[in-house]
Each structure stands twice: as C-alpha cells, then as structure tokens.
Amino acid sequence: MKRRYKLATLLLALTNVMLLEGQGCSKMEFSADNKAILQNSPNISVSVKILSAPKALDNQTEAVFDFIGEVSDGSAVSKYICIFDGKSNDDCKPGEVYKSLAQGDHHFEVVAESVVAKSDSARYDWKVDSIAPKVTILTSPKSVTNLTSGSFTFAANDANGSGVDVILCKLESQPFLPCSDLKRDFTGIADGKKAFMIQATDKAGNKADVNYEWLVDTVAPTVAISEMPSNPSNAKDVKLVFSGKDDSSGVAKYLCKFDAATSFSDCSTPQMYNSVSQSQHDFEVKAVDFAGNSSAPAKANWMSDLTVPTVKITKAPSSYDKSPSGAFEFVATDNESGVLKIQCSLNTPNNYKDCSSPYTFANLSDGPHSFYVKAIDKAGNESSPAIHQWTIDTISPVVAFVSTPKNPTTEKSASFTYTIDETGSGLDKFSCKLDSADFDCLVQGSVLILNLSLGDHILTVSASDKAGNIGSASYSWKVEDPAPKCYQDIYNQPDFEITKKIDILFVTDTSSSLDEEKTAIAAGIDSFVAQLPVDVDFQIAVTLAHGSKSAHTGKLYKSTKGDGFVLGNKTLSLATIRQQLSYKLSGQPGDDTDGGEMGMYSLSQLLKDSNYSLAQSQGFFRPDAATAIVFIADENDICAIYPVGVTPVVDTNNSEPVVKARDCPGLSHGTVYTQLKNRRANLPVLVSGIVYTNPATVPRSGENEVGYGYIDLIKLSGDSAVDLASSDYAKGLSTIGGLVNKKLNLLTSFKLKYDNIDPASIVVKVDGKVVKHTYVMLTNEVQIGSNDAGTAKSVVVLDYCQKAPIMVSSAN
Template sequence: MRTLFRPGVLIIVVLGFAIAGCEGGPASESMDEPALALESCSEPFTQSFEPARLSGGRHFYFDAAALSFLDDPAYAVKEIFLNTTLRGHYKGDDFEIPLAINGLQAAPTNGAAFYELTRYVSNDDTSNVRHKLHKLAVNGGVSIHGFMLKAKQNKGEVKFSLQGNSLFALKGILEITGSYSGSCPTPKPSESPTPDPTSTPTPSATPDPVAPVTQILSVEPSAPVTASSLISFSFESDQLGSSFFCSLDGATAELCSSPLVLSGLSNGPHVFQVYAQNSAGLVDATGDTHEWAVDLVAPSVSISNLASLPALSGQDSVEFQLIADDAEAVFRCSLDDAEYMPCNSAQSYSQLSEGVHLFKVLAVDALGNVGEQPAQFQWIIDLTPPQTYIVQAAPVEAVTRNTTMSLQFAATESAVFECSLDHAIYQSCQSPVEYTALAQGLHRIEVRSVDLAGNIGVPASYSWTVDLSAPQLVLGNVTPQAGSLSNAALISVEFSADEAASFFCTFDGGVNASCISPFQVPVLTDGNHELKLQARDAAGNLSEVMTLGWVTDARAPSLSFGAITPTPASRSNSNWLTAVVNASEESILSCSLDAQNLGISSSPVQLSALAEGAHELIVGGVDRAGNHAAPIKHSFTVDLTAPVTTLGSAVGAITHETSNVFVFSASEAATFECNLNGVGFNACTSPIQISGFADGEHYFRVRATDLAGNLGPVVSALWTVDLTAPVVTLTVSRSANASIQFGFSSNEAGSVFTCSLDGAAFTSCSSPLAFSGLAIGNHSFIVRASDPQGNSDPAGVSHAWTVEPLVTTKIISVVPSATFTNQRTANFSFDTNVGVNFICGLDGGALAPCVSPVSYTGMVDGLHNFLVYAIDRWDVQDPVGAQYSWTVDGTVPVVVSITHSYTRSSATINWTTNEPSSAQLNWGVGTDTSRLIPDNGIYSTAHTVTITGLSSNTQYAYIVGGRDQAGNSYQYTKRAFRTNP
C-alpha cells in the first residue's frame, strides 16, 4: 500500500503501515512493503509590501489584493511586522504608539510586547520603530492575519493608523514571514535487507511500548467563535520522536507537524483532532480535540421607524430606531457621507442644517463582521418659513368711502394661505379674498402662508379706513386780523379740521390749489385781498367753503449800492472807501460802520482813515408811509500786509527719485506763482508734483499774492538727483577644491552689499566672504551693491566655478588578461575621473610617477601585485587607488607517478603531477598513439582516464599529458599494456 501526503491535509494511520516524512528524520519501515517519503517540503519565506499610499503622516494604505497568497494553504504565516520611520526621537516603550487597523483599535494578546524601537538616527532626527502585528488582535480576538485575509476576501484595502500627538511618519514597510510547503521528489522504495541464514539472534528483554499522550498547547485565535477563516495550532507529545496525524471536521487524519495553520475555513462549527504516534507505531487513541465556530456572516440592519420618517421635514432634529438580525451587533452610522462612527440603536441628530441629508447605518457583530449594504434614509430639512406679500388691494386708497375690499396675495414657495380680518381667528383663504359691507372705521387684513414642511410664515398685513362723514373746518391764528387795514408784507392763516383732511385754497380769485396750514402769502400789491378755504378728508368728503378778506399798503422802498471806489472787491489795500446808495423812492438814509451808528446820512457815503482788518458798512431807509427798506450792506477787508509763503519738499538734498512733490501755503488766503529751474514764474497751486528729473542739481521757487494784491517774498527748495548705480569690483581666490574666497568693493562710499550663492535668495554680506565644504558640481556667486540713495545694479558681478568630485582610479586593460600566465611581460592601461597625475608600484615597491600605459618585463615566477593611484590638480591623492594581482608560472608540470589497470575490454590509467594540471591521453594499438582523449580542462594533481571498447589479448600503447593553469604543457614517456584474454 502506498500513501502520498499533501501539506495542510490530515490522514488517519492504517495499522500495520509506517509513514515517512520529508522532515524530522528517517522514516520507519513497514513489515509488508517499503515506506515512501512525503511529497511536500517546507522552506522559509519573507515577503515585504510598500503601502499604496501614505496619508496624513500616520495612515498606511495597503492593497488587499497583494495579500492573495494568504488564501494559499501552502503558506504558514509566522510573524507580521509593520516597520516605519518616524520623525523625532522615540523611546520604544510599550504602548508608546498605539495602532488601529481599518479604524479598529488593536490590542496585544496575552499582554505580549508588540512594539519596539529598532534604531534612532541622530543625523536626521528619525526613529525606526516596529509593530509586531502577529502579537496583536482586534475585536477582542481576531488576529491581524485573519483580519487582512478578511479584507482581501472583501476586495477592500488594509489601513494601519499610528496614534499619537505630533506624530509624523516618513515611510513604512509591511513584512510577513513564515514557511511555504512545496513539492519534493518521491524516492524509490528502499530494498529490504537480506537475512543472514548463518546468524543466530541473541534474545534480550524488551519492555512493552506505551502509546504516547497528545496535547494541544495553543490555539490562535482561541475564542470559541471567531470571524477568522484561518487558525493556528501548536501541539506536542510526551514521547520524543513522535509523529502526528491531524483531522478537520471528521475528515481522514493525515500526517502533520506543529505548528499547523489551517486557512480557507468555511462558515460554521469546526472540530480539530490531533493524534500522536511513537516510533514503535503506537497511536494515542484519544488524541486531543479543539472545537470552535467560524462566523463569516455579516449582520444586516434596518431602520424600524422608516415609515414614520418624513421625506420633507420642518424640524432640525431626527431620531432613527435601528434593529439588526444579530442581537449582539453594534451599529456604525454615517451622516451626509461622513466617516462611519459607533452609534446607538436609537440614534438621534439635532441642530441639523437646511438641505438634503443622507443617513446610512451598518451593523457589526461581536466578531467584527461588517454588513456590506447599509440601511439608509434620505430626507430634506426646510427650516425657512415662506414669505407672504400683498400683490394688489382694491381700492388702493388707505382711506375710502368704499365698503368693499378685495386683496390679492402670493408666497415665495408652494404654500396654503390663512386670513384674518380685524384680528379675528385665521381662516383658510385663497387669493384674491373679498370682504363686503364694511363698517365705518379702521380695518386690517392679515395673510400668512404655510409651506409643505409646515413652516408658518410671518403674516403680511394691509390696513385702511372706511370714512363716510364730511370734515369741519377750524380756524386758528390769522395775521393780520381778517377785515383790517394793514401794511403787513405777509398774510398768514392757521387752520385745521376735525379729522385728517387735505385743504384747498383760492387767493384773490386765483386757482383753487392744495394748501397746508399755515397758509402764508406775501402781499405784493396794495389793495383788497380775499382767501377762500375748503377741507376734504381721505375718503373724499368736502367741507363748507370759508371766506376771509384784507386791505393792505405794504410797499417798502428798496435800496442798492451804486459805484464803490477804489474797488468793490471784498479786499482792498486802501484805507478809504466811497459808496453811492440808490433808493426806489424818496427815503431817509441811516448808516453804521462795524456796528457803530453813523446817524443820518446821504448818498454817497464816504469813509476814511480805515484801519487794517474786516469792516461792514450797513445802510437803511424809511419811506413816508413808515415802511422800512431792507438794509443793504457791503463787507470788505483792508489789507496792507504782504503774505508769507511756507514751502515743503518730498525729497531731501540727494535722492535717486526722478520726481518730487512740493507743498506750499501762505500766511493768509493768496494765489501762487512758481518757477522751476529758472524758466520764469507761472500760476500754480499746492500741492504740485513734477517728474522726469535728470541727474544733477534742481531748484524750485514760489511766491504768493494775497486777495488784496500784496505780493510776498520768494522761497526756494534745492536738491540733487542721483540715478547712477555703484560699480562693484570682485576678486576671487581658491586654495582647495571645495573652498573659495571673494573680496569685493564699491566705487561709492557708504554702499552696502547683498550676495547669492548658487541661485539662493540675496542676503546682506560683507567683504571678504569665504565658503568651504562646497558640494561637488557647478557653483555660481553674485554680489550686488546699493548706494545710500538706493541705486543698485540688479545684475551685479558674478563668478562661476566647479567643485570636482573626489579623484578615483581605474585599470582599463591588462595584457595578458589571465590571472595565471607564463608570460613574463605585463602591460597596464589606467584612467581617472579628474586626476592629472599617477603614481605606480609593483610588488610592494616604492610608488613612483607614471603614465598610462605602463609595462613591466622580466617577471619571475610567483604572485605579483600592481598598484596605481591618481592625483588631482589640488595634489589630493585617490586614497583607494586600483590594483591587479596575477601569477607568473613558466615551469612545466612534472609527472610524479603513473599506474594502469586493465580488463579484457577496458583500461584505466592513473597518474599524479607535482602541481594542479589538466589531463589528456594519446593511445593506440601496438605502438601507435595517434588516438586522442582531449584535454579535460580540470586542474588537479591526480588524474584518471578510462579507455573502453578495447579488444581482448591485444597490445596497446599510451602517452599521458596536459597543461597547468599558466598554459605550460607536459608529456610523459610512452607506456604499454596488454588486455586480458
């Protein structure tokens, strides 16, 4: 009977047959037939994965599809590491950096240490840390291995999140190690030993063998119910050298070894059994058993109050009643596509914004199985009440005699309407609404709208008054008194009505026009005057007409100034004034100057000896009827003082600005004249801006003339425009490859400098300026100068140079090229990257200058070593150089010994040489040696050549030969033999 085994599959032992394994020592023998080797072998593996992306300096995303090998039962996972590089110095203490996988917190199993610091790099302040994922679990017992396998089966992705304040990850690698069980060759059955009939067995006392005891040491995961389709067992026997047989769910037991990982487990209960068999073939009949259940079915969830939830709501809060088909399941909710978060079976939200909202919920059972399809509900929140507005009212008057009212209205959105008249209870209504038989008095209609979400808008209102009574006029103060004779220049009548009304007046038979109280009208003509007055209320009701009359003589004389000398202007630089006064009728004049009464006067009025300052001349008059003329006045100022000018300039004595702003003022109101650079005075105003100035000196002059004509003194501003940039002189010196020193100066005193190295931003600098430790490659330096006026050359002065790489040496060719040679001459060609000179040495001799190529002759036998070093232009020597070693061998190998043996049809020739050499054989019948067994190319001191197909009882001759590794050939003298008959 022959049985083959596959890794991960269990067999039941058939008594009477033994099983040999690929590992764990030689197989035992069966009494009936030879044992066979297992057809599987185990070898270690390590696989590393870079994250598909790194987010936020702490979240590593891995493509679960790359983990497909986890489904292959041939892979037994042993360890899983997350190796990360973090910015900063970490200590490596347990729980220093907690870890979450796909949002689930990972916890250590059995309190095992799961985190360590592997290295801290002080140069760049980074820490290399390692999380031992195989020592962590989620959801109270699901291994990271199982969780990743679940993510792969769900075609999702795996996210590892590092937790900690101010944590920032630079990179990460996921590393998985274990063993892989592949196929190995099946050997032929071993031959059974042949009994020796002459031997006599010696009896001895042998104790009765005892069956081993099997024990399962550990199970991972160990929970009785798990969401992992993968499980790992570790087991042992109380007897050394025992083999094990395993069975899953009652299947035939097969040979197995500890630890054992089973993957791809189906949903439901499972039973694992393991039996030990000792070297005597005795099997533990009971074995050890582990029972558990795999739960891979995700729970489903529903919203139990879904039917009562409105699709359009006027509330900013909502509550969802959640129910799952698994009583132990928990819920994760998402609002408006936010991240799923833990939630309650009665999940509520408040203070929600207006608009469309989407609620989704998933159920997660106790093992971490997450439902694939969420229950969801979408609704709209409308918290904005509709706005109601009045479209049209008929009649439109606020006060009317009409006892009917029709009102049209509308809302800003779809809504129904409710109306209230004069504060009555709101009733349903439609636009237009009409009310009739309204009583006299004030009325008010209020209309409000209610939208589809139940929001009640602010009412829109319309008020008006129904008025059916005529108004009554009421007379107030009347000036002058009605029916009197007066010289009043104005008639004023105050009136009102017993209700709100408008009024209409007719004066002296004119147009009947709207008027208000008091009615005032100037008396333009002497004689009789009449006023008719009537009131009309807002509803159009008219009062009785009221008539009032007067007789007036109110014509007053009029005065005006004629010629005023020396000037009628408001300002004068003279101390006298003469003014002619004209009157419309004969009048008596009276004068005052600066509030001092001058008494009765006549035209012209003459003033003299006037002091500097402001003056006011007032002239009045009275006609014979006692009517006073309106006074006339002339205001003027006597100014005998010239104005003083103040001048300000925007720039100083020296500037690089090509424009200037001048601000000037006078000690009194005045006009100005300006003169730029001697072109003459012209009218100007302050401020004045002038641009386009060239290099050189400039001046600006200004003078003022006051309103009286007084001319003030000239004031000046002087400045110089400097537009010329300073010139920089640059000197350069170098004493080493990676160093340089610059000296620079400017042709203008007080200049400051800015410098830039290799295109960097310009910064302040001073001379001399040195740089050292420069990187290999091209470099550039620019220096710019700025004078005190801010003039600078934007290009500056620059210098470019190159820092050469470290000098290196290489050997290009060697003749001869073999490391073993019989040539006593050697030629070497060599080169360098930046060097200009070379020094060479042979076999430890002194180094001396040399050029490529270099030749050496007369080389003696033995090992030789050639060295060459390049030297750059800074006299720096390549510290490594290049070397070449070879061996010269001009000595022919010597045959030390030779023997031969032969049969009827073959012969074997053996010989040795004093040094490793190849072997060839010339041979033939009789004394002929023309036949050749070619050089075998194998260098050894012992040689064997076999000739077959020979004739019996025949004389043969042979010559041995070959060559050493340097190509020196050897040949021994001819030898002969005769084959057996």
C-alpha cells in the first residue's frame, strides 16, 4: 500500500511539474533515490506559523503544537514536516501531541510545503520541569509538648529543576505568608492539636506541601488512689491501686515515693510493698502525661499495727454459782492502734457479738457454762479469747427425813435418819440445829438427841452445795407429859340456807331383778321433791354401777328415749322429770362381768379429773350446789368389806371374785368418801341409798343381800338409808328429801381441830343434848344425823381427848 501511495504521489507531482513548466514555473528534479526535490518558483512562497505551544518553562510532560501554513497563491499546503528534538516527521498535522516528555530542554520545528514551494522552518524551544521542589523541616517542636511557643527552620531546593521560586508557610487556618527566610517562630499557642504547613513552588509552578502536626498540652493530669491499706492496718504485704486521667495527651507513666524515699521513681499500678514494718507509712503517687506535665501527688497514709491486743477477765462468777444471772467484767488494751471493739460469746466459741463491760446474762439453765471474750484493735488484729468456765446450780440440796419421832411423844430422846440429795454442783457441808441452837451433826444421815425437855421442839438439818444453795428440812414434834390431852370444839348452826342448789345423783344397780323397784322409785320422785325448799334449784342425774370393762363406768347416763344427761327443775316440769327419770332407771344396759353391782367403783371413777370435768361440762356438779348421792341396789357392792362374822355370798358363775381382784384394790367406802369430800369442798354432801339394811328383811336369801359397802359409806357421811324391803318407796324418798332439806340449812359434818383422837372419848351435844355421832378417822371428822343437827343458830359442842401416850423406853 505504501508503495502504491508513493507512486501515485510521484505521478501527481510529475503532472503538476509539467503543468507548471508549461506556465513558466520552476523545474522538478529527482534525486538518486527518486525523491522529488522541489525548487521554489520565484513567484510563489510558502510560510508556516506556530499558533500554540507549551510554555517556555513548563511542568507538563505532554506538549501540543498547533500551527498553520500559507501559500502565497492561495493554494493549499500539501503537507507539514515536523521535527521534534531532532527527529523528523514528514507527515504531521496541526495539533501534533508529544507525550511522556523527559525532563529538560526540547525543541520543535515545523515546515509547510506546497506542490511547488516550501516554507522556512518555524522553531520553538522550551524546557520541561515536572518535578516539585523538596522541602525539609530542620527543626520543630516536639510532637507532644507542654510549651506554648515553638520554632521551625526548614530548607527548600529544586535540584536539576527550574529552581525554587516562592516559599510560603502558615499555622493552622491562618493564610499563607512568605517564608523566604526559611524559619518561623510562634508564641502564645493554645492547647490542642496544631498543624504547620510549608509550601515551596518552583519556577515551573510545581508545588511541594509539607505538614507538621503536634499537640500542645499544658494541663497537668490527675491521679487518684482507689485502693489502699486501711488505717490502721495489720497487713504485712500491702497493695495500692491508683489511676491517672489526662484528657489531652494521655497518662504516660506514674512516679511513686514510699516512706523514707527522697525522690519519686517510676512505678506502676498496682504497687506492692512486702513485709512492711510496724510503723507509720506514707505513700505518694504522681501521674505524668506525654507532654511532660506532672499531677499533684495523691497521698495515702496509714499505720501498720502488727501486734494483737490483749483482754483480761477481771470479774466473773465463781466456779460454782447458784445464780442464773450475773455479769462479767473485763478490760482490753492495745498500745498501738488502740482497741476498736470487744466481742463476747456465751456457751459457744464461734458466736461472737459486740459487747462491753460489764457483760450481763440472765435466766441461764443449770449446768456447765462458758464465756469467751476477745478484743479487736483498729487495725483488725484479734486477741486470743479470755475464757471463763463455771457451773450454775440453782437447785438446793434436798434434805428429807426418813425416820422421825412420833408427834406427840413422851420420849425424851429422839432418833432421826435423813437423806441429802444433791445432783448439781455437789455437797459442800451440812449442819444441824435443834430449836435455836446449832450443833455438829457428826455423821451424815442420822441424828440422835438425848435429854429433851417437855414441850415443842424442832430439828432442822441444812445442807449447802458448792454453789452456795442451801436446802433444809425441819421436823417439829412435842414431848408431852404421859397424861392425855382433852379438847372442846364449838360450832354454831347457820341462820341461813347454805345453798339453794342441789345436784342429786342416783347410782343404780343395773340387774333386771330391780326393774320393778326402780320403776316405783321413778314414780315416787314427787315425794322426794316435796320435801325440798320451794325455791330450790335441783338437778337429777344417773350413773350405772358398772366396773372397768363397761363404757358407762364413771359417766352420766341417758337412755335412747330422748332424755338428757341432767334433769333440772329450771328447764323441765316435774312431770317431765318423772317421765325421763323412769327412762333412765328402766331397761338399763347390764354389765356381764359384774352384774351391775360396782356402785362405789363407778362413783370413784366419776370423781376422777377427766370424768368429773366431763360431767361438769354436761351441767352437773355445779360449783355452788350441794350434792346428794343415792345408791339403788339389791345386793352389796362387790368392793365392800364384809363385817366380821358375815360370810360373803358368791354369785353362781363365780365372776365377782375376778372383778373384785381387778377393780377393787385400794378402793373402800373410806377412800370414796374422801374423794367426794375433797371434790365438793365445803358444800353440803349427803349420801343415802335405797338398799337392804336388815338381814332379817332380805326377801330372797342367796340372791338378795344387805347393801354392805353402800351402808358403810352412808354411815361415814352421818346420813341414813331407806330399806329396799319396804314397799313404800314414796315414803322412803320423802325421808331422803327431808334429809337433803336439812343438809341445805344445817351442818352435819365437823372437822376436829386435833388429831390422834381416842374415838371413845368423843361426846357431841346439840343445844346441850347429847346426840349420836359417827367418827370418820380418815378425815378426822365427826358426823351427826340431819335430824339431830338442831335448828338455825343451834350450838354444837364436841368434847374429845387424844389417845394416851404409850410409854416407850428411851433405850429403844
């Protein structure tokens, strides 16, 4: 293609030459290499002009040249020939671009040609400098400083370049200012981050910017100690924890000084000091920031106290003490940091609580006890506990006489034996005293006294234990002349009713052989009531004469026909009482083991605590009511003591001996009467019965018997019984009602003021008339019948003598 192009060009050129020659123009010659050599025609000229070019000193590595050629005859320029740095390009065009120019000098030429002529070359020379100058800071402030002034020196050069033209500098946002002297000083710089800028521009316009940043921090940091030994302290190895704060340059390090050190030295947190001495200690720490500012020192001061305090008990109970209350006194000392507190623990070594002297205690139990006290000083050192152990014994020794002389006695010598029971702190000593004179007991456990005078005497044996408790026992007796002593007791019958209330208890045999009689008794209750005062408040109850195997024993009984446990005239009519009493007395449940003949046993059980309380809750045994007990039986009580000469009748199935062995030991008419009297205290008590009283009138010998046991109990009370053999039960009930009436108004029981009585010596007179009486040895009482008790204000005189002393040889 290139060859064809060149050939065509050549042909065109030849054609033009020929034409020009015909017109008188210059000739075309050819060189040896067939290139046409244009020879200017004398009449046609060509010129070329560079329109744009790089600056004579340029910092660009790319050059663009624009140029234009003109032919004098107005024809067109056929081509341009460009020469760049000596290299020719015969086919260039306006806007020729040269890239990646090297640093240094360059030249450019351009020639314009027409077909017949060419121009002279147009030449342009320039220099390329695209490298910025170099700026070097020679001196400057530290990157972090606490100085508010600063000085910069610097250098700028443009080696092999166009040379530095302008140097400017500025601080932060201030405008650039000339810095041709290559230095700049500043004063009064505020705290904070700072920036200094240097700008160097060479002659080619290349710029070099250099920045230097630094921090101005004139504010000192702060430091605080967060952990230090207590003051005072008992720690041998101590730790101090601290921290600094600096909001600007930050904490760079810590400096510490301890005790005798004269200067601060580098340290870190936590700071440890081991095996410190017992003395006052001083610690200081400072924080230093990166600008070199130092904080004010934080200080810690403490006293190291490595010595434990001491505590001593100065007052305490004795080793054996009889008081459950008392106090301890103690004193604690500490010559270093001083005593902070004292702690005490009672009876356990690990339950200490703060306390002070005196430490009091109260209501401790008998037995061994221990007290612990310790002192704690202000440094936390703790003493060994002071300990006191003791035994509390509040119980006195128990002295009890085993044998004593009779009282009274005619013996002028007296022999005693006694025991001393001491289970607490132990027996310490014992002593004896006769009347008002102390004497040596000599031998523990027995005393023999001789040559006693007539009259009253008292022996006191005392024993003391190791705790100081004293126990004693005294026995009083009288040495009398052998002649008996006689006495007279006088009573006046009251002129008023003793009570307007009476509780009447029927204790009934439940054998079917009595059904007819019990029905008649219920029907005749009106005769009983008719003898009572008009305004009396009476109640009737029934208990069954059963033994220990029966569920009814010792309980108030009611039938299944709607009657209550207690029938009273304040809530029921007499007709209703009569009807409901017939329910209670008829069709009663039997007792297969004893035949319903255990009246004294059942009454005794009723008078015992639980059954008695139950009966009271049911409305019976009112605390302000008289009491009447009426036995109903056609045989003796199984627990009865038969009179001498009377042979007991044994039941056909031989069950009574078994029941008697089971339920009767310790039970008699005397014990039951004592129970009754103790329960009813000073209130009137009547005991009567509807029983067989005369062996001659018992209708069926062998099955029916005299009411032994019941009769004995009735006699003890001084009352009388109604013979069951009589068929007129209304009359009998009327008699009992009359007795009750008198019991409500007159005294029939009299307690003798002296004991050891000769029953044969007793004489009872009512209004000067001798009356029958019964002496109850168990209670030392004299009973008289209601009919013999006189009337209101009657005088009852009891004359009696004690038994004559029995002479016993003093040698015995």
